[in-house]
Amino acid sequence: MSRYDSRSGDPASYRDRRSDSGFGGASAYGGSGRSLSSRKDYDAGEPPRKLDLDGLTPFEKNFYVESPSVAAMSEMEVEEYRQKREITVEGRDVPKPVKSFADVGFPDYVLQEVMKAGFVEPTAIQAQGWPMALKGRDLIGIAETGSGKTLAYLLPAIVHVNAQPILAPGDGPIVLVLAPTRELAVQIQQEAAKFGASSRIKNTCIYGGVPKGPQVRDLQKGVEIVIATPGRLIDMLDSHHTNLRRVTYLVLDEADRMLDMGFEPQIRKIVSQIRPDRQTLYWSATWPKEVEQLARQFLYNPYKVIIGSADLKANHAIRQHVDIVSESQKYNKLVKLLEDIMDGSRILIFMDTKKGCDQITRQLRMDGWPALSIHGDKSQAERDWVLSEFKAGKSPIMTATDVAARGLDVKDVKYVINYDFPGSLEDYVHRIGRTGRAGAKGTAYTFFTAANARFAKELIAILKEAGQKVSPELAAMGRGAPPPPSGHGGFRDRDRDRGKGYGGSRPWN
Numbered sequence: 001m002s003r004y005d006s007r008s009g010d011p012a013s014y015r016d017r018r019s020d021s022g023f024g025g026a027s028a029y030g031g032s033g034r035s036l037s038s039r040k041d042y043d044a045g046e047p048p049r050k051l052d053l054d055g056l057t058p059f060e061k062n063f064y065v066e067s068p069s070v071a072a073m074s075e076m077e078v079e080e081y082r083q084k085r086e087i088t089v090e091g092r093d094v095p096k097p098v099k100s101f102a103d104v105g106f107p108d109y110v111l112q113e114v115m116k117a118g119f120v121e122p123t124a125i126q127a128q129g130w131p132m133a134l135k136g137r138d139l140i141g142i143a144e145t146g147s148g149k150t151l152a153y154l155l156p157a158i159v160h161v162n163a164q165p166i167l168a169p170g171d172g173p174i175v176l177v178l179a180p181t182r183e184l185a186v187q188i189q190q191e192a193a194k195f196g197a198s199s200r201i202k203n204t205c206i207y208g209g210v211p212k213g214p215q216v217r218d219l220q221k222g223v224e225i226v227i228a229t230p231g232r233l234i235d236m237l238d239s240h241h242t243n244l245r246r247v248t249y250l251v252l253d254e255a256d257r258m259l260d261m262g263f264e265p266q267i268r269k270i271v272s273q274i275r276p277d278r279q280t281l282y283w284s285a286t287w288p289k290e291v292e293q294l295a296r297q298f299l300y301n302p303y304k305v306i307i308g309s310a311d312l313k314a315n316h317a318i319r320q321h322v323d324i325v326s327e328s329q330k331y332n333k334l335v336k337l338l339e340d341i342m343d344g345s346r347i348l349i350f351m352d353t354k355k356g357c358d359q360i361t362r363q364l365r366m367d368g369w370p371a372l373s374i375h376g377d378k379s380q381a382e383r384d385w386v387l388s389e390f391k392a393g394k395s396p397i398m399t400a401t402d403v404a405a406r407g408l409d410v411k412d413v414k415y416v417i418n419y420d421f422p423g424s425l426e427d428y429v430h431r432i433g434r435t436g437r438a439g440a441k442g443t444a445y446t447f448f449t450a451a452n453a454r455f456a457k458e459l460i461a462i463l464k465e466a467g468q469k470v471s472p473e474l475a476a477m478g479r480g481a482p483p484p485p486s487g488h489g490g491f492r493d494r495d496r497d498r499g500k501g502y503g504g505s506r507p508w509n
Ligand SMILES: Nc1ncnc2c1ncn2[C@@H]1O[C@H](COP(=O)(O)OP(=O)(O)OP(=O)(O)O)[C@@H](O)[C@H]1O
Pocket: 119, 120, 121, 122, 123, 126, 143, 144, 145, 146, 147, 148, 149, 150, 151, 284, 285, 406, 407, 408, 409, 433, 437, 438
């Protein structure tokens, strides 16, 4: 029988019941410092090898009970549903997708929160990802920006926590979510707080740039869920403010970013402190082939679910426009564009460098545009303030480096502008994905210069896959032709919902 009673509706009493189940506290787990080499990739035909779990207390991670309506789905219905929602699955014993929230078997206290949020049905990644995650298996989940991946891992995390013995003094978290930026970590925490509130799960966010004191106090009090950026978490581990001996549910959000060269050593260090039979879940909108092999080193017998094409792709709800420009034309083009589109809705503008961000923002402000900037050289207090002004719509234009490219979910960002082309096509997909979220439509404008020519071919593929127009100039660049002389191109076919200019009078008006 499953220990996870979806209809109990009372998580606290459920956890109390479990607390005398003979599971020890932290001391029972001897798992610290275990080598990763015990987790490996397996071919489909090869049975999973046994993990070395010497001295580790067993724990529950399979909570999934198929609802009668899901069980009644024939293989053909499953196939049809997956096709309709563009769900591709890999792995052995893949569970059927769920069509409705009620079918997942989430406890009432979780379902109530979902209803309160006003959601109508699971997104595709949730429909297939929830049963997979609830089965306790490792998982790679790839789905477009703004498609609800956060709840795809947070709701099963809540179920997971509520089925574990309560924390003993000195215990570290049960769920660890790693994210690449502070703002994203904080956003995930807010979501965890919202959906975990009714089950009295405590959480904290461990990230740099702010005083350690309050974070240390949270850790010492005991929290079931920790959301962290790697650097500060390692600080906390090195100074013994927490430990990962009780982590049994590990999430890498923006997993391809977390496994790239910048973060990989830190991830390795963190993961080496977590027991090998943990459940590990990776999520992203992009999944370059190069990370797959590295990623699988940390997984055991994983499922993989991909929504839409397995190739790099952008969210189809976003209209994409690309304008071939020269570097010197960019600012004037930007202002023209802003005059066209500015109607008080939020506009996010990406730049390459912090310096560029500052320069353009200063210029925009001098010219009367309500712009603020967020990047890594700003104090965390300023970053927080800028983001909150942007979210509140008080400062509808935000300029940013890639620090804002991934994961951030700001309501009603209508336009994303790539003032500078990003350093990779993956970043392009994440950046423009700040608009067109959760069923909304969005528009992205991208300035593309001769210096970006090497990205032309892949960019064209992304545009085509999403059914977007490719200008003859860009197509020529994709074929290796030199870019046209400056002044060509332009956002000819952009939507013409011209807004009023914003701010005071400008010299070129
Ligand atoms: N089932 C649902 N129905 C409608 N909206 C949902 C559903 N699940 C989540 N959302 C909302 O969709 C928005 C985007 O979700 P989320 O931030 O998790 O996207 P994501 O897939 O993680 O995107 P990214 O790749 O950019 O990180 C959020 O505002 C979230 O509340």
